[in-house]
Amino acid sequence: MSTESEAGFADFVERWSPALLRVAFLLTGDRWLAEDLLQTALLKTSRRWSRIADHQAACPYVRRVLVTTYASWRRRHRASEVLTDQLPEHLPADGAEVELGRAVAALDALPPRMRAVIVLRYYEDLSEADTAAALGCSPGSVKSQASRGLARLRIELSPPALVRPREDAP
Structure with a gap:
């Protein structure tokens, strides 16, 4: 990636990451998994950044990468829960x-x-x-x-x- 292209991608990531992270969270239901999903989607996008014609409108492209990557992860990791004989402690939550x-x-x-x-x-x-x-x-x-x-x-x-x-x- 050229220096100019890197700067454009960095600007895109800085501007759109919070909104894309919220989408990733709603897809995964887990903050840490959402961060991993977004990072993977941004990595995939960075590899194709020079091919994206309108860098200002790249958000729909990244959204699609989020969805397809999430679906791929979900198929691969269907049973990722860990069974235990002890329940975790939870603090009382408000309504x-x-x-x-x-x-x-x-x-x-x-x-x-x-x-x-x-x-x-x-x-x-x-x-x-x-x-x-x-x-x-x-x-x-x-x-x-x-x-x-x-x-x-x-x-x-x-x-x-x-x-x-x-x-x-x-």
Whole structure:
């Protein structure tokens, strides 16, 4: 990479890393994994930086690299949980942290493609066409994945049903 190109890439990284890190976090549900994902995506982008025509509009390219790299990681590391016989200690969380945790857990329960559609459409506020371009699919696929994903999130995040006492109970 030339010095001018390096400077342009460094400017891009400095400007867009916080926003891209948020997308990576919503995709992975884990801060440290999100940082690794973003670093990998930026490394892949740096290798192609000279081929990107409009450096100011490189964010959609990096977003697509994030999504495809995340999907690849998810396929490779499906069972990465470590089983243990002791529960970790958790500090009591306030209501907002609990709700955020529930939302991230609900997002994590979605398949990778559906999760990517939800994150790009509703967090990144991309149009159906832009989301389709980022994922390399049709706008109709984006619509159906978004519809199914939102339905699953509504079910997952709905308050638990109240249990009614039985009529014949004393």
